[in-house]
Amino acid sequence: MHRAAHDMIPETALDWHRQGRQAAIATVVETWGSAPRPVGAQLAISGEAELAGSVSGGCVEGAVAAEALEALSDGTARLMEFGVSDGDAFAVGLACGGTIRVLVEPVGAALPEALLAELVAARAARRAVGVETRLAADPAGPVTPMPGLAHRLIGYADAPARFDADRSGFDAEAPRRFIAIHNPPLRLAIIGGAHIAQPLALMARETGYDVTVIDPREAFASPARFPGERLMHDWPDAALKAHGLDLRCAVVLLTHDPKLDDPALMVALPSPAFYIGALGSTRTHARRRERLAAAGLAPELIDRIDAPVGLDIGARSPAEIAVATLAQMTERLRRPETRPGRTPVPGAPVPA
Known part of the structure; x- marks a missing residue:
């Protein structure tokens, strides 16, 4: 940063x-x-x-x-x-x-x-x-x-x-x-170097975000796929703790894999991050909610997730989904009253 x-x-x-x-x-x-x-x-x-x-x-x-x-x-x-x-x-x-x-x-x-x-x-x-x-x-x-x-x-x-x-x-x-x-500079942590992450990283950087792509699979989070971006290859929960999350941070989860997304959510949801969006259908998100509840997260924290990720603009292509996601991030940043669930008090510690 x-x-x-x-x-x-x-x-x-x-x-x-x-x-x-x-x-x-x-x-x-x-x-x-x-x-x-x-x-x-x-x-x-x-x-x-x-x-x-x-x-x-x-x-x-x-x-x-x-x-x-x-x-x-x-x-x-x-x-x-x-x-x-x-x-x-x-x-x-x-x-x-x-x-x-x-x-x-x-x-x-x-x-x-x-x-x-x-x-x-x-x-x-x-x-x-x-x-x-x-x-x-x-x-x-x-x-x-x-x-x-x-x-x-x-x-x-x-x-x-x-x-x-x-x-x-x-x-x-x-x-x-x-x-x-x-205010501190805006930051975006993208979990998963998936195809949607590529246009999202580019657009977010143009909008003023410092972007970090987190994926333990080095073939996905590679310099060739994300030239100029900060890459982290630790497991997502460890990477987010090292990254740090505050009230000027957004987190977008794009792996569609509970093994990667769920540990990241366990760190992101109790944090002051202003936006937490996760890829997946309504059915996929319902199963995600069940897993997080079973892991001990309170319902009001789980409610903070924007899922399916992005504004509903009928997006289909990776670039269109990135547009919808960045638009939703902007709305949550500039209109805090639209943020779902409960936003923790700024400065709240991220769980160890």
Whole structure:
């Protein structure tokens, strides 16, 4: 698992700060119209005017960087508002312009180094974490000094809807309370290197998942069949324990073999994974339920399985089944109310 360079803004800013090069982090906190970057997008600026990330797709980065250097000079955060013209918006691929509001915070002054280090550690440990920032005043102009910001880290239980939706933003009930969401990258564990797994791995990777194919049969989970994917040849239960399952993980079982699928389900079902889908007909799933119940799993955990796997779109070919499965994964991720059964509390341990 790795994060793309554009998603390493807290890490980059902390490194620059600790190297004595100074650093500030700019965060998009509000947008109106067709803003080039979403709320929560970040840009790191060093004391030498180096840039990492983006808050506007290039439209106003220079102005943000100039203000960040001023913030590094006096140690005071700033809240800035920019209008993105139609011409600038067109240059970054949008039909029309909009307005963005950006908060710039110098590290070690307005943004405490200890809090940033705690955020970086949480991200490295794949913990869903948010940074709550309480503004000291309402915006008073295009550039508003923001002394006295208050920060704290929050967890999933503090704002579950925001974590589920990957949506940073101000709290409607507390207009000066901004929450920046830092979710771990999405991961997909595919049990069984079957024919459906090949298009599913490709599509999932394009959708932003880190994919792992688990199959003790090396002929099925081979580099030739899954070029570029992470492959594990341990038995599925051992492999899933080594892989780790959290609230940003999906598990899809495609072997159609109880010897492989059932041990994987014994690990996956008590975990916080947001999606667990299993290939097989309604009759096959009924027998699966009987086996899992006999093995001691509670009915509410067995109910978590999406089976037959995928949305019912009449899919027939392996690629169509992969489309249906990825669509169902997306629905379960973005609309938690559609998840079957009971989702364990995030952070619950996976059975040893």
